[in-house]
Amino acid sequence: MPFSIVRDDISRVHADVLVNAANVRLAPGGGVCGALFSAAGFDEMRAACEAIGGCATGDAVATPAFNLPARWCVHAVGPIWRGGRAHEEELLHRCYRSAFARAVELGARSVAFPLISAGIYGFPVERALAIVREEVAALLEHHDEIELTLVVFERAVVQMGNALVEQVQEYIDDEYVDSSSFMRRDTGELERELRWMEDASAPLSVEMAEPVALPEYLREDDAPIVMPSASRPFVASSITAPGAAMPGAPSRAGTTLDAEIAQLVATLDAPFSTTLLALIDARGMTDAEAYHRANISRQLFSKIRGNESYRPSKQTVVALAIALELDMSATQDLLARAGFTLSKSSKFDVIVRFFIERGIYDLFQLNEVLFAYDLPLVGSV
Numbered sequence: 001m002p003f004s005i006v007r008d009d010i011s012r013v014h015a016d017v018l019v020n021a022a023n024v025r026l027a028p029g030g031g032v033c034g035a036l037f038s039a040a041g042f043d044e045m046r047a048a049c050e051a052i053g054g055c056a057t058g059d060a061v062a063t064p065a066f067n068l069p070a071r072w073c074v075h076a077v078g079p080i081w082r083g084g085r086a087h088e089e090e091l092l093h094r095c096y097r098s099a100f101a102r103a104v105e106l107g108a109r110s111v112a113f114p115l116i117s118a119g120i121y122g123f124p125v126e127r128a129l130a131i132v133r134e135e136v137a138a139l140l141e142h143h144d145e146i147e148l149t150l151v152v153f154e155r156a157v158v159q160m161g162n163a164l165v166e167q168v169q170e171y172i173d174d175e176y177v178d179s180s181s182f183m184r185r186d187t188g189e190l191e192r193e194l195r196w197m198e199d200a201s202a203p204l205s206v207e208m209a210e211p212v213a214l215p216e217y218l219r220e221d222d223a224p225i226v227m228p229s230a231s232r233p234f235v236a237s238s239i240t241a242p243g244a245a246m247p248g249a250p251s252r253a254g255t256t257l258d259a260e261i262a263q264l265v266a267t268l269d270a271p272f273s274t275t276l277l278a279l280i281d282a283r284g285m286t287d288a289e290a291y292h293r294a295n296i297s298r299q300l301f302s303k304i305r306g307n308e309s310y311r312p313s314k315q316t317v318v319a320l321a322i323a324l325e326l327d328m329s330a331t332q333d334l335l336a337r338a339g340f341t342l343s344k345s346s347k348f349d350v351i352v353r354f355f356i357e358r359g360i361y362d363l364f365q366l367n368e369v370l371f372a373y374d375l376p377l378v379g380s381v
Helices: 031-040 043-052 088-106 125-142 154-161 164-177 187-201 256-266 274-280 287-293 296-307 314-323 329-334 346-358 363-372
Strands: 004-007 016-020 058-064 072-077 112-113 146-154
Touching: 004 363, 016 031, 016 088, 031 043, 043 187, 043 296, 072 088, 072 146, 088 112, 112 287, 125 146, 125 287, 125 329, 125 363, 146 154, 154 363, 164 346, 164 363, 256 296, 274 329, 287 296, 314 329, 314 363, 329 346, 346 363
Parallel strands: 004 146, 016 072, 016 112, 112 146
Antiparallel strands: 058 072
């Protein structure tokens, strides 16, 4: 996808450009800087940086990547946090712009970068993440062919930096845990379930009893699933042989069944692709605006547009729903046309519902929260 977040050591990430959180002297340091110098080949990287001589705060310079899994290393100098009184936010914006500009000049197709200034330089993580969102969006608006990856060493960094994480956790507690029948079963329920399991494992006799319902938490979609037990007669004639007509069903000779199937096929709902394009038009958006906002590539969008039968991933459909700012009903409808739904039994689904129900259509923030919970990000995958 054009923008993603990963938990890793940036010195091991494969990309055309790896961005170093550098200091003004371009000297070896700790953290990200130390890891990149060490993995690149300490002496080679130090010599390349010394040849440049230094870099002003907010600017960026490029060197070879040497032994790093990249072609180039871009050294970007972020500001030290001084309480917000020394234009730190403006400087951090400029720092990312400079780093991305160097990558574009080099012809890079992929860039991996750290959360600059949010470590020992003390920049508040929440503000640093907000600046990343803005600068990533600005770059991808004009260079959607570049893949950008924010690399963090700990998920806790993103958890601290996104104020919605705590609200999402409360929502999950309400909608995900509390709604689970399994979590709320009392001792009586457990005893009944154990009895049911004993009955179900016993040998079946020819004489069958009244149906015994499955425990509630094992059912799907409120289906009236039953298991047989001991005193209802088993009727062999109730089983239909493969290929045989069901009792009372019209014969194929009468073509009634064929006509009914033909009618059902003729009245199918519009496919996903057709529905999506109609929604984009209804929103007054261009295709480019839609796929940029959805964090999906132009190539993937072309597949969707050009093939009515194309079935996207659930993450892609959710990303498009967020991009189009659909309400819950419209989101569920769009998902259904690709064979999906949002339930209350999946943490991923519950988090997506949280954002849509509150009208928070910021895909970057949604992905930050999903990342904090170690869940798949939305967009093209």
